[in-house]
Amino acid sequence: MYTLKDVAAHSGPKDCWIIIKGTVYDVTEFLPQHPGGAEIILSYAGDDATGAYESFHPPSFLETPQPGFKPLGPLLPSELPISWKPEIKRQSKPPLNTIINTFDFEAIAERTVTPKTWAFYSSAATDLLSMKLNKKAFDQVLFRPRVMRNNESADTRTKILGFDTGVPFFIAPTAMQGMVNLDGEKAMAKGAREENVIQIISTNSSHPIADIVSSGKGPQKQTHFLQLYVNTDRQKTAQLLASAKACGLRAVFVTVDAHLAGKREADERLKVDVPVKSAVSGAISHNDEKGGGIGRLMGLYVDRTLNWEDIPWIKSVAGDLPIVLKGIQTAADAKLAVKYGVQGIVLSNHGGRSLDTSPPALYTLLEIHKIYPEVFNSLEVYIDGGIRRGTDIFKALCLGATAVGIGRPYLYALNYGAEGVAHLTQILKDELETTMRMCGVRDLSGVHPGLINTRKIDAFVEDGVEHSYVKWRPKSKI
Numbered sequence: 194m195y196t197l198k199d200v201a202a203h204s205g206p207k208d209c210w211i212i213i214k215g216t217v218y219d220v221t222e223f224l225p226q227h228p229g230g231a232e233i234i235l236s237y238a239g240d241d242a243t244g245a246y247e248s249f250h251p252p253s254f255l256e257t258p259q260p261g262f263k264p265l266g267p268l269l270p271s272e273l274p275i276s277w278k279p280e281i282k283r284q285s286k287p288p289l290n291t292i293i294n295t296f297d298f299e300a301i302a303e304r305t306v307t308p309k310t311w312a313f314y315s316s317a318a319t320d321l322l323s324m325k326l327n328k329k330a331f332d333q334v335l336f337r338p339r340v341m342r343n344n345e346s347a348d349t350r351t352k353i354l355g356f357d358t359g360v361p362f363f364i365a366p367t368a369m370q371g372m373v374n375l376d377g378e379k380a381m382a383k384g385a386r387e388e389n390v391i392q393i394i395s396t397n398s399s400h401p402i403a404d405i406v407s408s409g410k411g412p413q414k415q416t417h418f419l420q421l422y423v424n425t426d427r428q429k430t431a432q433l434l435a436s437a438k439a440c441g442l443r444a445v446f447v448t449v450d451a452h453l454a455g456k457r458e459a460d461e462r463l464k465v466d467v468p469v470k471s472a473v474s475g476a477i478s479h480n481d482e483k484g485g486g487i488g489r490l491m492g493l494y495v496d497r498t499l500n501w502e503d504i505p506w507i508k509s510v511a512g513d514l515p516i517v518l519k520g521i522q523t524a525a526d527a528k529l530a531v532k533y534g535v536q537g538i539v540l541s542n543h544g545g546r547s548l549d550t551s552p553p554a555l556y557t558l559l560e561i562h563k564i565y566p567e568v569f570n571s572l573e574v575y576i577d578g579g580i581r582r583g584t585d586i587f588k589a590l591c592l593g594a595t596a597v598g599i600g601r602p603y604l605y606a607l608n609y610g611a612e613g614v615a616h617l618t619q620i621l622k623d624e625l626e627t628t629m630r631m632c633g634v635r636d637l638s639g640v641h642p643g644l645i646n647t648r649k650i651d652a653f654v655e656d657g658v659e660h661s662y663v664k665w666r667p668k669s670k671i
């Protein structure tokens with residue numbers, strides 16, 4: 194049996210012991226293999242790591258010893274730490290074949306992932322108004338189905354930036370997917386390869402880009418794009434883009450609406466139990482006097498000076514990779530994107546996670562139709578936020594979107610690993626095919642605005658007319 198003093202003597206990268214649930218482990222050889230990086234384990238070197246371990250691993254993780262994870266023996270009963278965190282009570286997940294929609298995945302994730310993971314991914318800015326409105330906007334658009342058409346089949350194949358895909362939607366970039374599943378983005382890539390759906394890899398990914406790409410079919414047979422946060426150290430951004438090109442990524446989606454994180458209160462309230470590190474950006478989470486917001490604290494490296502005049506530089510370091518701006522929220526900025534010669538834009542309010550009461554992407558899509566419809570002839574337009582059904586995807590396509598991004602639903606599906614990712618894609622594809630056939634559309638060349646009724650939200654769409662406001666003046670003192 195071991196004492197706390199015994200364990201504390203092994204607290205370095207070349208000799209690292211930790212305690213988990215009363216058992217002492219030598220993890221020295223495991224350090225370089227840890228998916229989240231060695232630094233996370235080293236922060237508990239020579240000490241008890243039970244709370245951190247249980248926050249991110251299922252109880253069965255140590256039933257089969259990991260290579261380099263060597264059990265040494267128990268801690269003396271009198272030495273058991275009194276500061277152990279209570280074990281997280283995880284409910285068992287129902288069989289994957291019982292899940293029939295995106296909402297099932299979400300409900301199961303809420304019950305089965307760790308509280309901090311759920312808080313990080315489900316949270317949105319301040320009062321959650323934009324997040325809720327994202328979904329509500331789709332619900333208020335109605336169909337105008339055409340009947341008596343040959344609807345024996347429906348073809349969902351299309352191209353995004355010239356690359357073939359089996360469906361008109363893609364896996365939107367989301368950070369630190371290893372918090373949901375240890376394989377994170379690698380499992381996402383495996384699930385994507387089975388259904389021919391494009392994956393966008395986040396700058397804040399849990400795993401290196403090369404490992405993610407190699408987990409799929411490889412760059413020649415599977416399409417991946419990069420989501421880019423421009424670093425205050427521009428040389429690091431140039432190095433990242435060079436690495437992405439070398440790994441076979443085909444396009445760059447530059448996020449322009451999150452130079453700083455929104456106030457995500459649910460995420461801030463729960464402290465970070467264990468540091469979370471991105472294998473791509475190198476950002477590490479921690480706690481400070483404001484709370485434990487992973488998004489806020491991991492985004493400190495993002496360049497807040499980024500502006501339109503930086504696009505030529507981004508093009509120069511990206512080489513021949515297409516550039517897409519992610520986070521456009523007005524028709525005026527869509528027009529500027531055309532002016533600066535990018536290949537696409539994503540209409541997005543960051544899932545309601547940045548600026549609360551910013552417009553749903555569907556509103557911005559209609560605004561572009563009303564003010565600058567020529568944008569659709571100059572670049573590809575995508576939207577994300579609030580898309581939960583095949584019907585939502587079809588509505589966006591009818592309004593001119595080339596494709597749509599799916600974010601949170603894929604995170605919740607990742608709770609089941611690669612199989613969950615593939616299953617979600619099948620669900621959305623089936624719903625989309627059903628919608629197409631019931632609206633009289635056999636392939637995506639047949640979508641058009643006449644198939645939908647947007648009158649319930651038309652009043653909320655800007656018309657481009659400058660508003661004149663009477664300047665407010667305080668009453669003079671008597």
